[in-house]
Amino acid sequence: MVKLVFGINGMFNRPNSSSPWDPSNTVNFLDYTARNSISVYGFELGNELTTKVLPDVLGKDFILFHTLVAKFWPDAQTRPRIIGPDLNPNSAWLNSFLSVAGPVMDVITYHLYIGYGLNPNLTNQLQDPSFLDLERQTAMPITESVGSLAPHAEIWAGETAAAWHSGQQGTTNTFISSIWYVDQLGSLAILGHKAVCRQCLVGGFYGLLNWTNVDPNPDFFTALLWKSTMGTKVLKITPDPSALDVRVYAHCSAIDKSGITLAVINLNNVTTYNMNVRGFSNTKRHEYRVSSPALESNQYFINSRAMKAEIDGTITPWTPIDADGPLTIRAHEILFASFYDVGKSACAS
Numbered sequence: 383m384v385k386l387v388f389g390i391n392g393m394f395n396r397p398n399s400s401s402p403w404d405p406s407n408t409v410n411f412l413d414y415t416a417r418n419s420i421s422v423y424g425f426e427l428g429n430e431l432t433t434k435v436l437p438d439v440l441g442k443d444f445i446l447f448h449t450l451v452a453k454f455w456p457d458a459q460t461r462p463r464i465i466g467p468d469l470n471p472n473s474a475w476l477n478s479f480l481s482v483a484g485p486v487m488d489v490i491t492y493h494l495y496i497g498y499g500l501n502p503n504l505t506n507q508l509q510d511p512s513f514l515d516l517e518r519q520t521a522m523p524i525t526e527s528v529g530s531l532a533p534h535a536e537i538w539a540g541e542t543a544a545a546w547h548s549g550q551q552g553t554t555n556t557f558i559s560s561i562w563y564v565d566q567l568g569s570l571a572i573l574g575h576k577a578v579c580r581q582c583l584v585g586g587f588y589g590l591l592n593w594t595n596v597d598p599n600p601d602f603f604t605a606l607l608w609k610s611t612m613g614t615k616v617l618k619i620t621p622d623p624s625a626l627d628v629r630v631y632a633h634c635s636a637i638d639k640s641g642i643t644l645a646v647i648n649l650n651n652v653t654t655y656n657m658n659v660r661g662f663s664n665t666k667r668h669e670y671r672v673s674s675p676a677l678e679s680n681q682y683f684i685n686s687r688a689m690k691a692e693i694d695g696t697i698t699p700w701t702p703i704d705a706d707g708p709l710t711i712r713a714h715e716i717l718f719a720s721f722y723d724v725g726k727s728a729c730a731s
Contacts, residue, residue: 385423387465388415392428392435392443399436403427403443405450416454424463425451426491426540431467432475440467441482448486463488468540473523480531490528491540491579494520494570497562499547499554499587505677508544508553508562509649511626517569525573536576542566543581549588557674557682559588560604564645564716567608568631571616580605592680598697600674600682603689604716606697607670611636611643611718617728619644628655628711634729637668638722642729646709646717657709664723668702672716 390411395404415422427447431440448464455461467479468491480487496516497504507513521539528537544554544562553559570578580601584591590602615634622628627650635641642662648655659665673683682689684700691697702720711717 387424390427412454422462424465426465428467432469432472437475437478441479444483465489473527476527484532487532487535489536491538494539494542495546497545499545499550504553514565538577541581543588548586551587552678554588555599556678556680557600558677560600563601563604598691603682635720637720640730641722643720646711648711654712662724666706666723667719667721669705670718
C-alpha cells in the first residue's frame with residue numbers, strides 16, 4: 383500500500399528567520415484536498431529550515447498548521463498526520479522547537495547522511511565499523527530529544543542515503559551501499575525509528591532505481607529483502623565484541639511470526655567467520671545470502687541467483703537455503719538467517 387506524505391513549503395512569504403509563516407497558499411491546498419476526499423497519510427511542513435527559521439518561531443507555525451489540518455479533518459481518527467520539521471541534525475535547535483510544538487507533533491523527521499558524495503575515500507569509509515557507528519552517534523541525540531519532549535511522536539529518518547551531494551557514482555548505486563544500508567536499518571531500528579525514507583526512488587547516484595534506465599540498484603533489492611524477512615519487533619542481542627568486522631541485528635521474523643531473523647554483515651574483505659548462536663533451542667533456518675562480484679558492482683545475487691527486474695515489473699524470485707548448525711558468513715557478504723523453530727522466544731504469541 384502506498385501512503386502519501388505531502389511536503390508543505392515552510393518558507394512561503396517568510397522574509398526573515400523571525401517572521402511567521404504565511405499559510406494562505408496551504409489553506410487553499412488543504413481545502414481542495416479535503417473537499418475532494420484525497421487520501422493523504424500526512425503533511426510535512428518545511429525542509430532543512432534550521433538555518434532559516436528560529437526554532438520557537440517554527441514551533442508556533444506548527445501549532446497553527448495543526449489547527450488548520452484539524453479544521454479540514456475534524457475527525458482525529460482520519461486526520462492526516464502532522465510531520466516535520468525535517469531538520470539537519472541539531473539537537474539544541476530541535477529541543478527549542480519541541481518545547482513549543484512537541485504536543486502537536488505526530489512524527490519527527492530529520493535528515494541523516496554520514497558520507498559525502500565527493501569524498502574519494504567513501505568506499506573505504508563504508509567498510510569501516512567506526513564510520514558506520516556514526517549512524518547511531520548522529521541519531522542518538524535526536525532520539526533523546528524526542529523521547530524527552532515529544533515521547534508520543536514517532537521518529538523517522540525523513541531523508542537518507544549513504545552520502546549527500548547526490549551520492550557518488552560507483553559507490554552509492556553499487557553493492558557497497560547495501561552493506562551500509564542494512565547496517566543503517568538495523569541501527570535505527572534499535573533506536574526506535576519507525577520509518578527510514580530513502581533519498582530517493584529515482585534521482586542522483588543514490589536512488590533505489592537507476593535514473594537513466596530505471597533498473598533497480600542493489601539497495602532496491604536490499605529494501606525488499608529486509609521488508610520480507612525482518613519484522614518490526616527489535617530484539618536485543620549480545621554479539622562477540624572481538625568480531626568488530628561482523629555486524630548483527632535481530633528482529634522477530636516477518637516470515638514466521640514466532641521465529642527470529644538475524645541480519646549479519648561481514649565487513650572483512652578476506653575472512654570468513656563461523657558463528658555460534660546461543661539461546662536458541664534449534665538452529666534450523668532459512669538463509670538468504672547476498673553477494674556481488676565486487677563492492678563497486680551493481681550486480682546483486684541472492685543465494686547465487688542474479689536479481690533483476692523484468693520489463694513488466696516482475697522481480698526475480700528468490701528461494702531460501704535450508705541450513706542448521708553454526709552460521710557461516712563469507713567475506714563482504716550479507717546474510718539474512720530466519721530461524722523458524724526456536725521454541726519459546728520473545729516473538730512467540
